Amino acid sequence: MVELIAKSPCAGLLPLAIGDVQVVEVDLGVLTSIAPYAGQGGATSDALRAAHGMRFPKLNRATGKDGARAIWFGRDMALLAGPPCDASMAEHAALTDQSDAWASVVVSGAAAEDVLARLVPIDLRQAHFATGHAARTLVKHMAASITRTGPESFLILVFRSMARTLAHDLKEAMEAVAARG
Amino acid sequence: MRLTCPICGARDRREFYYQGEALARPAPGAGAEAWDEYLHLRDNPAGVRRELWQHEAGCGAWLVVERNTSTHEVLGVSLVLDEAQA
Structure with a gap:
Protein backbone atom coordinates (compact mmCIF):
# COMPACT_ATOMS: atom_id res chain seq x y z
CA MET A 1 0.00 0.00 0.00
CA VAL A 2 1.38 3.35 -0.99
CA GLU A 3 1.41 5.92 1.80
CA LEU A 4 0.33 9.29 0.43
CA ILE A 5 1.78 12.32 2.16
CA ALA A 6 -0.35 15.46 2.10
CA LYS A 7 1.36 18.57 0.77
CA SER A 8 0.59 21.65 2.82
CA PRO A 9 -0.61 24.78 0.96
CA CYS A 10 2.55 26.78 1.77
CA ALA A 11 5.05 23.95 1.32
CA GLY A 12 8.28 25.40 -0.06
CA LEU A 13 7.09 29.00 0.50
CA LEU A 14 7.36 29.40 4.26
CA PRO A 15 8.75 29.98 6.85
CA LEU A 16 10.03 33.51 6.32
CA ALA A 17 11.91 35.71 8.80
CA ILE A 18 12.76 39.25 7.73
CA GLY A 19 13.59 42.04 10.17
CA ASP A 20 11.38 41.82 13.24
CA VAL A 21 8.70 39.68 11.63
CA GLN A 22 8.28 35.93 11.17
CA VAL A 23 5.74 34.08 9.06
CA VAL A 24 5.13 30.39 9.57
CA GLU A 25 2.55 28.04 8.18
CA VAL A 26 0.36 26.42 10.81
CA ASP A 27 -1.66 23.23 10.66
CA LEU A 28 -4.95 24.13 12.30
CA GLY A 29 -6.32 20.60 12.10
CA ASP A 100 -8.17 21.52 2.54
CA ALA A 101 -9.60 24.82 1.28
CA TRP A 102 -7.54 27.28 3.29
CA ALA A 103 -3.91 28.25 3.69
CA SER A 104 -3.21 29.25 7.30
CA VAL A 105 -0.23 31.28 8.43
CA VAL A 106 0.81 33.07 11.60
CA VAL A 107 2.50 36.45 11.27
CA SER A 108 4.33 37.43 14.44
CA GLY A 109 6.93 39.83 15.74
CA ALA A 110 7.36 43.39 16.94
CA ALA A 111 6.68 44.84 13.48
CA ALA A 112 3.83 42.48 12.52
CA GLU A 113 1.32 45.34 12.75
CA ASP A 114 3.48 47.51 10.47
CA VAL A 115 3.71 44.77 7.85
CA LEU A 116 -0.02 44.11 7.85
CA ALA A 117 -0.75 47.86 7.73
CA ARG A 118 0.73 47.78 4.22
CA LEU A 119 -1.60 45.02 3.06
CA VAL A 120 -4.86 45.24 4.99
CA PRO A 121 -7.43 48.08 4.71
CA ILE A 122 -8.56 47.93 8.36
CA ASP A 123 -6.89 49.18 11.54
CA LEU A 124 -5.20 46.17 13.16
CA ARG A 125 -3.46 48.07 15.97
CA GLN A 126 -3.95 46.75 19.49
CA ALA A 127 -6.28 49.59 20.53
CA HIS A 128 -8.76 48.70 17.79
CA PHE A 129 -8.06 45.03 17.19
CA ALA A 130 -7.21 43.30 20.47
CA THR A 131 -6.43 39.65 21.16
CA GLY A 132 -9.50 37.58 20.30
CA HIS A 133 -10.73 40.01 17.64
CA ALA A 134 -11.35 38.55 14.19
CA ALA A 135 -12.25 40.10 10.83
CA ARG A 136 -13.09 39.13 7.28
CA THR A 137 -11.25 41.61 5.09
CA LEU A 138 -8.63 41.83 2.36
CA VAL A 139 -4.92 41.11 2.25
CA LYS A 140 -3.97 43.11 -0.86
CA HIS A 141 -6.52 41.68 -3.31
CA MET A 142 -7.22 38.44 -1.47
CA ALA A 143 -10.27 37.77 0.65
CA ALA A 144 -8.94 36.73 4.05
CA SER A 145 -9.80 35.98 7.65
CA ILE A 146 -7.56 37.70 10.20
CA THR A 147 -7.54 36.88 13.93
CA ARG A 148 -5.29 38.43 16.56
CA THR A 149 -3.97 35.52 18.61
CA GLY A 150 -1.59 37.49 20.84
CA PRO A 151 0.01 40.91 21.46
CA GLU A 152 2.31 40.41 18.47
CA SER A 153 0.74 37.62 16.47
CA PHE A 154 -1.96 37.29 13.85
CA LEU A 155 -3.54 34.21 12.28
CA ILE A 156 -4.32 34.73 8.60
CA LEU A 157 -6.39 32.43 6.40
CA VAL A 158 -6.69 32.81 2.63
CA PHE A 159 -7.99 30.47 -0.05
CA ARG A 160 -5.52 27.66 -0.60
CA SER A 161 -5.06 28.64 -4.25
CA MET A 162 -3.74 32.02 -3.03
CA ALA A 163 -0.95 30.59 -0.84
CA ARG A 164 1.87 31.62 -3.18
CA THR A 165 0.44 35.14 -3.60
CA LEU A 166 0.08 35.50 0.16
CA ALA A 167 3.67 34.44 0.78
CA HIS A 168 4.87 36.83 -1.95
CA ASP A 169 2.86 39.82 -0.70
CA LEU A 170 3.93 39.22 2.91
CA LYS A 171 7.57 38.91 1.86
CA GLU A 172 7.45 42.19 -0.08
CA ALA A 173 5.81 44.03 2.81
CA MET A 174 8.27 42.54 5.33
CA GLU A 175 11.23 43.62 3.19
CA ALA A 176 9.82 47.12 2.84
CA VAL A 177 9.25 47.48 6.58
CA ALA A 178 12.71 46.05 7.37
CA ALA A 179 14.34 48.45 4.89
CA ARG A 180 13.06 51.40 6.88
CA GLY A 181 15.17 50.19 9.83
CA MET B 1 -15.26 56.26 0.11
CA ARG B 2 -16.19 54.19 3.13
CA LEU B 3 -19.38 52.25 3.84
CA THR B 4 -20.46 51.30 7.35
CA CYS B 5 -21.47 47.67 7.14
CA PRO B 6 -24.09 46.96 9.83
CA ILE B 7 -22.16 43.78 10.67
CA CYS B 8 -18.47 44.62 10.23
CA GLY B 9 -18.35 48.39 10.83
CA ALA B 10 -16.82 51.13 8.67
CA ARG B 11 -14.88 49.57 5.80
CA ASP B 12 -13.06 50.70 2.70
CA ARG B 13 -14.91 50.74 -0.64
CA ARG B 14 -12.61 48.11 -2.14
CA GLU B 15 -14.19 45.43 0.09
CA PHE B 16 -17.59 45.97 -1.57
CA TYR B 17 -19.16 44.84 -4.82
CA TYR B 18 -21.64 47.17 -6.53
CA GLN B 19 -24.79 45.63 -7.97
CA GLY B 20 -26.99 48.56 -9.06
CA GLU B 21 -30.18 50.28 -8.15
CA ALA B 22 -32.32 48.65 -5.44
CA LEU B 23 -35.53 47.94 -7.34
CA ALA B 24 -38.78 46.32 -6.30
CA ARG B 25 -39.15 43.10 -8.28
CA PRO B 26 -42.47 42.88 -10.16
CA ALA B 27 -44.84 40.00 -9.47
CA PRO B 28 -44.36 37.01 -11.84
CA GLY B 29 -47.56 37.84 -13.71
CA ALA B 30 -47.05 41.60 -13.81
CA GLY B 31 -46.87 41.69 -17.59
CA ALA B 32 -44.24 42.40 -20.21
CA GLU B 33 -44.19 46.15 -19.67
CA ALA B 34 -43.42 45.94 -15.94
CA TRP B 35 -40.71 43.34 -16.53
CA ASP B 36 -39.22 45.31 -19.41
CA GLU B 37 -38.92 48.32 -17.11
CA TYR B 38 -37.45 46.23 -14.31
CA LEU B 39 -34.83 44.70 -16.57
CA HIS B 40 -33.87 47.55 -18.88
CA LEU B 41 -35.09 51.01 -17.90
CA ARG B 42 -33.08 53.02 -15.38
CA ASP B 43 -33.29 56.52 -14.01
CA ASN B 44 -30.01 58.35 -13.67
CA PRO B 45 -30.79 60.84 -10.92
CA ALA B 46 -28.48 63.58 -9.65
CA GLY B 47 -29.30 63.16 -5.99
CA VAL B 48 -30.33 60.49 -3.54
CA ARG B 49 -30.66 56.92 -4.76
CA ARG B 50 -30.93 53.48 -3.21
CA GLU B 51 -28.43 50.87 -4.36
CA LEU B 52 -27.53 47.27 -3.70
CA TRP B 53 -23.97 46.53 -2.59
CA GLN B 54 -22.43 43.33 -1.32
CA HIS B 55 -19.76 43.20 1.37
CA GLU B 56 -17.91 40.76 -0.83
CA ALA B 57 -14.55 40.69 0.93
CA GLY B 58 -16.07 40.93 4.39
CA CYS B 59 -19.09 39.25 5.92
CA GLY B 60 -20.73 38.58 2.54
CA ALA B 61 -24.00 40.35 3.41
CA TRP B 62 -26.09 42.19 0.81
CA LEU B 63 -26.68 45.81 1.72
CA VAL B 64 -29.01 48.61 0.73
CA VAL B 65 -26.96 51.80 0.53
CA GLU B 66 -28.64 55.19 0.30
CA ARG B 67 -26.27 57.55 -1.40
CA ASN B 68 -26.31 61.03 -2.90
CA THR B 69 -24.72 60.98 -6.35
CA SER B 70 -24.24 64.77 -6.34
CA THR B 71 -22.45 65.17 -3.01
CA HIS B 72 -21.11 61.58 -2.60
CA GLU B 73 -22.70 61.58 0.85
CA VAL B 74 -23.63 58.14 2.18
CA LEU B 75 -26.94 58.57 3.99
CA GLY B 76 -27.52 55.08 5.30
CA VAL B 77 -26.58 51.41 5.05
CA SER B 78 -28.86 48.56 6.04
CA LEU B 79 -29.05 44.81 5.54
CA VAL B 80 -31.25 43.58 2.69
CA LEU B 81 -32.35 40.85 5.11
CA ASP B 82 -33.68 43.42 7.61
CA GLU B 83 -35.53 45.30 4.90
CA ALA B 84 -37.06 42.09 3.60
CA GLN B 85 -38.32 41.20 7.06
CA ALA B 86 -39.58 44.72 7.86
Whole structure:
Protein backbone atom coordinates (compact mmCIF):
# COMPACT_ATOMS: atom_id res chain seq x y z
CA MET A 1 0.00 0.00 0.00
CA VAL A 2 1.38 3.35 -0.99
CA GLU A 3 1.41 5.92 1.80
CA LEU A 4 0.33 9.29 0.43
CA ILE A 5 1.78 12.32 2.16
CA ALA A 6 -0.35 15.46 2.10
CA LYS A 7 1.36 18.57 0.77
CA SER A 8 0.59 21.65 2.82
CA PRO A 9 -0.61 24.78 0.96
CA CYS A 10 2.55 26.78 1.77
CA ALA A 11 5.05 23.95 1.32
CA GLY A 12 8.28 25.40 -0.06
CA LEU A 13 7.09 29.00 0.50
CA LEU A 14 7.36 29.40 4.26
CA PRO A 15 8.75 29.98 6.85
CA LEU A 16 10.03 33.51 6.32
CA ALA A 17 11.91 35.71 8.80
CA ILE A 18 12.76 39.25 7.73
CA GLY A 19 13.59 42.04 10.17
CA ASP A 20 11.38 41.82 13.24
CA VAL A 21 8.70 39.68 11.63
CA GLN A 22 8.28 35.93 11.17
CA VAL A 23 5.74 34.08 9.06
CA VAL A 24 5.13 30.39 9.57
CA GLU A 25 2.55 28.04 8.18
CA VAL A 26 0.36 26.42 10.81
CA ASP A 27 -1.66 23.23 10.66
CA LEU A 28 -4.95 24.13 12.30
CA GLY A 29 -6.32 20.60 12.10
CA VAL A 30 -9.84 20.11 10.81
CA LEU A 31 -11.66 23.22 9.58
CA THR A 32 -15.45 23.13 9.68
CA SER A 33 -17.73 26.03 8.85
CA ILE A 34 -20.74 26.24 11.15
CA ALA A 35 -23.73 28.14 9.76
CA PRO A 36 -26.66 28.11 12.22
CA TYR A 37 -30.10 27.55 10.71
CA ALA A 38 -32.58 30.42 11.02
CA GLY A 39 -33.38 31.02 14.69
CA GLN A 40 -30.90 28.37 15.86
CA GLY A 41 -28.07 30.72 16.90
CA GLY A 42 -28.54 30.16 20.65
CA ALA A 43 -28.94 26.40 20.32
CA THR A 44 -25.84 26.23 18.12
CA SER A 45 -23.82 28.14 20.68
CA ASP A 46 -25.01 25.85 23.49
CA ALA A 47 -24.20 22.76 21.42
CA LEU A 48 -20.75 24.12 20.57
CA ARG A 49 -20.07 24.76 24.24
CA ALA A 50 -21.23 21.30 25.23
CA ALA A 51 -19.21 19.58 22.51
CA HIS A 52 -16.07 21.72 22.29
CA GLY A 53 -16.05 23.98 25.37
CA MET A 54 -16.40 27.34 23.64
CA ARG A 55 -19.14 29.78 22.75
CA PHE A 56 -20.19 30.59 19.18
CA PRO A 57 -18.15 33.76 18.51
CA LYS A 58 -19.83 37.16 18.46
CA LEU A 59 -19.43 39.42 15.43
CA ASN A 60 -15.76 40.09 14.65
CA ARG A 61 -14.51 37.89 17.49
CA ALA A 62 -12.94 34.49 18.04
CA THR A 63 -13.38 32.11 20.97
CA GLY A 64 -11.34 29.15 22.22
CA LYS A 65 -7.56 28.95 22.08
CA ASP A 66 -4.71 27.37 20.12
CA GLY A 67 -5.69 23.84 19.15
CA ALA A 68 -9.45 24.47 19.23
CA ARG A 69 -10.70 27.82 18.08
CA ALA A 70 -14.01 29.14 16.74
CA ILE A 71 -13.47 32.12 14.45
CA TRP A 72 -16.27 34.43 13.26
CA PHE A 73 -16.29 33.83 9.52
CA GLY A 74 -18.98 35.99 7.98
CA ARG A 75 -22.68 36.64 8.37
CA ASP A 76 -24.14 33.86 10.53
CA MET A 77 -21.05 31.71 10.17
CA ALA A 78 -18.10 30.58 12.26
CA LEU A 79 -15.13 28.39 11.47
CA LEU A 80 -14.22 25.68 13.96
CA ALA A 81 -10.47 25.05 13.69
CA GLY A 82 -8.94 22.07 15.43
CA PRO A 83 -11.09 19.11 16.41
CA PRO A 84 -13.51 17.44 13.99
CA CYS A 85 -16.88 19.10 14.55
CA ASP A 86 -19.14 17.02 16.78
CA ALA A 87 -22.02 15.42 14.86
CA SER A 88 -24.54 16.73 17.41
CA MET A 89 -24.02 20.22 15.93
CA ALA A 90 -25.65 19.13 12.65
CA GLU A 91 -29.07 19.36 14.28
CA HIS A 92 -28.78 23.16 14.62
CA ALA A 93 -26.38 24.26 11.89
CA ALA A 94 -25.08 23.46 8.43
CA LEU A 95 -21.61 21.95 8.80
CA THR A 96 -19.11 21.96 5.96
CA ASP A 97 -15.63 20.47 6.02
CA GLN A 98 -13.24 23.07 4.62
CA SER A 99 -9.98 21.59 5.87
CA ASP A 100 -8.17 21.52 2.54
CA ALA A 101 -9.60 24.82 1.28
CA TRP A 102 -7.54 27.28 3.29
CA ALA A 103 -3.91 28.25 3.69
CA SER A 104 -3.21 29.25 7.30
CA VAL A 105 -0.23 31.28 8.43
CA VAL A 106 0.81 33.07 11.60
CA VAL A 107 2.50 36.45 11.27
CA SER A 108 4.33 37.43 14.44
CA GLY A 109 6.93 39.83 15.74
CA ALA A 110 7.36 43.39 16.94
CA ALA A 111 6.68 44.84 13.48
CA ALA A 112 3.83 42.48 12.52
CA GLU A 113 1.32 45.34 12.75
CA ASP A 114 3.48 47.51 10.47
CA VAL A 115 3.71 44.77 7.85
CA LEU A 116 -0.02 44.11 7.85
CA ALA A 117 -0.75 47.86 7.73
CA ARG A 118 0.73 47.78 4.22
CA LEU A 119 -1.60 45.02 3.06
CA VAL A 120 -4.86 45.24 4.99
CA PRO A 121 -7.43 48.08 4.71
CA ILE A 122 -8.56 47.93 8.36
CA ASP A 123 -6.89 49.18 11.54
CA LEU A 124 -5.20 46.17 13.16
CA ARG A 125 -3.46 48.07 15.97
CA GLN A 126 -3.95 46.75 19.49
CA ALA A 127 -6.28 49.59 20.53
CA HIS A 128 -8.76 48.70 17.79
CA PHE A 129 -8.06 45.03 17.19
CA ALA A 130 -7.21 43.30 20.47
CA THR A 131 -6.43 39.65 21.16
CA GLY A 132 -9.50 37.58 20.30
CA HIS A 133 -10.73 40.01 17.64
CA ALA A 134 -11.35 38.55 14.19
CA ALA A 135 -12.25 40.10 10.83
CA ARG A 136 -13.09 39.13 7.28
CA THR A 137 -11.25 41.61 5.09
CA LEU A 138 -8.63 41.83 2.36
CA VAL A 139 -4.92 41.11 2.25
CA LYS A 140 -3.97 43.11 -0.86
CA HIS A 141 -6.52 41.68 -3.31
CA MET A 142 -7.22 38.44 -1.47
CA ALA A 143 -10.27 37.77 0.65
CA ALA A 144 -8.94 36.73 4.05
CA SER A 145 -9.80 35.98 7.65
CA ILE A 146 -7.56 37.70 10.20
CA THR A 147 -7.54 36.88 13.93
CA ARG A 148 -5.29 38.43 16.56
CA THR A 149 -3.97 35.52 18.61
CA GLY A 150 -1.59 37.49 20.84
CA PRO A 151 0.01 40.91 21.46
CA GLU A 152 2.31 40.41 18.47
CA SER A 153 0.74 37.62 16.47
CA PHE A 154 -1.96 37.29 13.85
CA LEU A 155 -3.54 34.21 12.28
CA ILE A 156 -4.32 34.73 8.60
CA LEU A 157 -6.39 32.43 6.40
CA VAL A 158 -6.69 32.81 2.63
CA PHE A 159 -7.99 30.47 -0.05
CA ARG A 160 -5.52 27.66 -0.60
CA SER A 161 -5.06 28.64 -4.25
CA MET A 162 -3.74 32.02 -3.03
CA ALA A 163 -0.95 30.59 -0.84
CA ARG A 164 1.87 31.62 -3.18
CA THR A 165 0.44 35.14 -3.60
CA LEU A 166 0.08 35.50 0.16
CA ALA A 167 3.67 34.44 0.78
CA HIS A 168 4.87 36.83 -1.95
CA ASP A 169 2.86 39.82 -0.70
CA LEU A 170 3.93 39.22 2.91
CA LYS A 171 7.57 38.91 1.86
CA GLU A 172 7.45 42.19 -0.08
CA ALA A 173 5.81 44.03 2.81
CA MET A 174 8.27 42.54 5.33
CA GLU A 175 11.23 43.62 3.19
CA ALA A 176 9.82 47.12 2.84
CA VAL A 177 9.25 47.48 6.58
CA ALA A 178 12.71 46.05 7.37
CA ALA A 179 14.34 48.45 4.89
CA ARG A 180 13.06 51.40 6.88
CA GLY A 181 15.17 50.19 9.83
CA MET B 1 -15.26 56.26 0.11
CA ARG B 2 -16.19 54.19 3.13
CA LEU B 3 -19.38 52.25 3.84
CA THR B 4 -20.46 51.30 7.35
CA CYS B 5 -21.47 47.67 7.14
CA PRO B 6 -24.09 46.96 9.83
CA ILE B 7 -22.16 43.78 10.67
CA CYS B 8 -18.47 44.62 10.23
CA GLY B 9 -18.35 48.39 10.83
CA ALA B 10 -16.82 51.13 8.67
CA ARG B 11 -14.88 49.57 5.80
CA ASP B 12 -13.06 50.70 2.70
CA ARG B 13 -14.91 50.74 -0.64
CA ARG B 14 -12.61 48.11 -2.14
CA GLU B 15 -14.19 45.43 0.09
CA PHE B 16 -17.59 45.97 -1.57
CA TYR B 17 -19.16 44.84 -4.82
CA TYR B 18 -21.64 47.17 -6.53
CA GLN B 19 -24.79 45.63 -7.97
CA GLY B 20 -26.99 48.56 -9.06
CA GLU B 21 -30.18 50.28 -8.15
CA ALA B 22 -32.32 48.65 -5.44
CA LEU B 23 -35.53 47.94 -7.34
CA ALA B 24 -38.78 46.32 -6.30
CA ARG B 25 -39.15 43.10 -8.28
CA PRO B 26 -42.47 42.88 -10.16
CA ALA B 27 -44.84 40.00 -9.47
CA PRO B 28 -44.36 37.01 -11.84
CA GLY B 29 -47.56 37.84 -13.71
CA ALA B 30 -47.05 41.60 -13.81
CA GLY B 31 -46.87 41.69 -17.59
CA ALA B 32 -44.24 42.40 -20.21
CA GLU B 33 -44.19 46.15 -19.67
CA ALA B 34 -43.42 45.94 -15.94
CA TRP B 35 -40.71 43.34 -16.53
CA ASP B 36 -39.22 45.31 -19.41
CA GLU B 37 -38.92 48.32 -17.11
CA TYR B 38 -37.45 46.23 -14.31
CA LEU B 39 -34.83 44.70 -16.57
CA HIS B 40 -33.87 47.55 -18.88
CA LEU B 41 -35.09 51.01 -17.90
CA ARG B 42 -33.08 53.02 -15.38
CA ASP B 43 -33.29 56.52 -14.01
CA ASN B 44 -30.01 58.35 -13.67
CA PRO B 45 -30.79 60.84 -10.92
CA ALA B 46 -28.48 63.58 -9.65
CA GLY B 47 -29.30 63.16 -5.99
CA VAL B 48 -30.33 60.49 -3.54
CA ARG B 49 -30.66 56.92 -4.76
CA ARG B 50 -30.93 53.48 -3.21
CA GLU B 51 -28.43 50.87 -4.36
CA LEU B 52 -27.53 47.27 -3.70
CA TRP B 53 -23.97 46.53 -2.59
CA GLN B 54 -22.43 43.33 -1.32
CA HIS B 55 -19.76 43.20 1.37
CA GLU B 56 -17.91 40.76 -0.83
CA ALA B 57 -14.55 40.69 0.93
CA GLY B 58 -16.07 40.93 4.39
CA CYS B 59 -19.09 39.25 5.92
CA GLY B 60 -20.73 38.58 2.54
CA ALA B 61 -24.00 40.35 3.41
CA TRP B 62 -26.09 42.19 0.81
CA LEU B 63 -26.68 45.81 1.72
CA VAL B 64 -29.01 48.61 0.73
CA VAL B 65 -26.96 51.80 0.53
CA GLU B 66 -28.64 55.19 0.30
CA ARG B 67 -26.27 57.55 -1.40
CA ASN B 68 -26.31 61.03 -2.90
CA THR B 69 -24.72 60.98 -6.35
CA SER B 70 -24.24 64.77 -6.34
CA THR B 71 -22.45 65.17 -3.01
CA HIS B 72 -21.11 61.58 -2.60
CA GLU B 73 -22.70 61.58 0.85
CA VAL B 74 -23.63 58.14 2.18
CA LEU B 75 -26.94 58.57 3.99
CA GLY B 76 -27.52 55.08 5.30
CA VAL B 77 -26.58 51.41 5.05
CA SER B 78 -28.86 48.56 6.04
CA LEU B 79 -29.05 44.81 5.54
CA VAL B 80 -31.25 43.58 2.69
CA LEU B 81 -32.35 40.85 5.11
CA ASP B 82 -33.68 43.42 7.61
CA GLU B 83 -35.53 45.30 4.90
CA ALA B 84 -37.06 42.09 3.60
CA GLN B 85 -38.32 41.20 7.06
CA ALA B 86 -39.58 44.72 7.86
